[in-house]
Amino acid sequence: MRAGFPTAVAGQTIGLLGGSFDPAHAGHAHITREAIKRIGLDRVWWLVSPGNPLKARQPAPMADRIAQARAVMDDPRVVISDLEARLGTRFTAQTLRRLKALYPGVRFVWLMGADNLVQFDRWQDWEWIMRNVPVGVFARPGARLAARGARAAEEYDRFRLPGEAARLLPGLHPPVWCFLDVPMVDISSSAIRERGDWRQGA
Numbered sequence: 001m002r003a004g005f006p007t008a009v010a011g012q013t014i015g016l017l018g019g020s021f022d023p024a025h026a027g028h029a030h031i032t033r034e035a036i037k038r039i040g041l042d043r044v045w046w047l048v049s050p051g052n053p054l055k056a057r058q059p060a061p062m063a064d065r066i067a068q069a070r071a072v073m074d075d076p077r078v079v080i081s082d083l084e085a086r087l088g089t090r091f092t093a094q095t096l097r098r099l100k101a102l103y104p105g106v107r108f109v110w111l112m113g114a115d116n117l118v119q120f121d122r123w124q125d126w127e128w129i130m131r132n133v134p135v136g137v138f139a140r141p142g143a144r145l146a147a148r149g150a151r152a153a154e155e156y157d158r159f160r161l162p163g164e165a166a167r168l169l170p171g172l173h174p175p176v177w178c179f180l181d182v183p184m185v186d187i188s189s190s191a192i193r194e195r196g197d198w199r200q201g202a
C-alpha cells in the first residue's frame, strides 16, 4: 500500500466516517464507538475532507483538523486519515470507487449522521453509493425525524434493515442500509466554531 494510506486486509470490515471535522468533537467519537459496537466493525477510518462539495466555506487547514481529530479520538481501532486529499477526490462516490479498487475484499460501510441522510439525494451519484456500499445512519439531534422523510430513506425503504440487525450490514449485498437509533449527543462543529477559534495556539 502507498505511503500515507491506511492498511487493511481482505475480509476486514471498515466503517468510513467522512467529514469536515472542523473541528472534531465528542459527537463524532460517540457515533464511531456506537458503529464499532453495533455494526461489529474491525476499524473506522475518519476521512478528514479537503472540503465538503456542498459547503462554500473553507475549513481550517488540514493539519489542524487532523491534530484535533487525533486528540478527540485516541483509539487503536480508529484511523484518522487525509485519504481524500491523497486520492484527489472530493465527492464521496469518487472516494468509494477508489477505495473499493485499492482494497479488494475489504468490506466498507459508509457511516453518517441523520442530517446527511436528509440531503443525501443532492450528493453526486448518491444512488451509486446506495447500490454499492452498505450505509449506517446515526440519530442526531434535530435531524432524527427529518431523516425518516428524506428522499433517500423513502426510495430505499425496502432495503432498510431494522436497527437490531445492524451487524448484518457489512456482509449483505447493497443496497442495504440501517438507521441506528443511538442515544444522541447534542454537539456540532458549527456550535464550537461560534465560540471562537478552536485551534491550539490560535
Ligand SMILES: Nc1ncnc2c1ncn2[C@@H]1O[C@H](COP(=O)(O)OP(=O)(O)OP(=O)(O)O)[C@@H](O)[C@H]1O
Binding pocket: 017, 018, 019, 020, 021, 022, 026, 027, 028, 031, 111, 112, 113, 114, 115, 116, 138, 139, 140, 141, 185, 186, 187, 188, 189, 190, 191
Ligand atoms: N453529534 C452528532 N451526532 C450524530 N452524527 C454526527 C454528530 N456530529 C457529526 N455527526 C456526523 O459526522 C459526520 C461528519 O460531521 P461534520 O464533520 O460535518 O461535523 P458537524 O458537527 O456536522 O459540522 P457542522 O456543524 O460544521 O456542519 C457527518 O456525517 C455528521 O452527520
Ligand SMILES: O=C(O)c1ccc[n+]([C@@H]2O[C@H](COP(=O)([O-])O)[C@@H](O)[C@H]2O)c1
Binding pocket: 017, 018, 019, 020, 021, 047, 049, 051, 052, 053, 054, 055, 090, 091, 092, 093, 116, 122, 123, 124
Ligand atoms: O459527494 C458529495 O456530493 C457530498 C456532498 C456533501 C457531503 N459529502 C461528504 O459527506 C461527509 C460529511 O460532510 P460534512 O461537511 O457534513 O462533514 C464528507 O465526507 C463529505 O465529503 C459528500
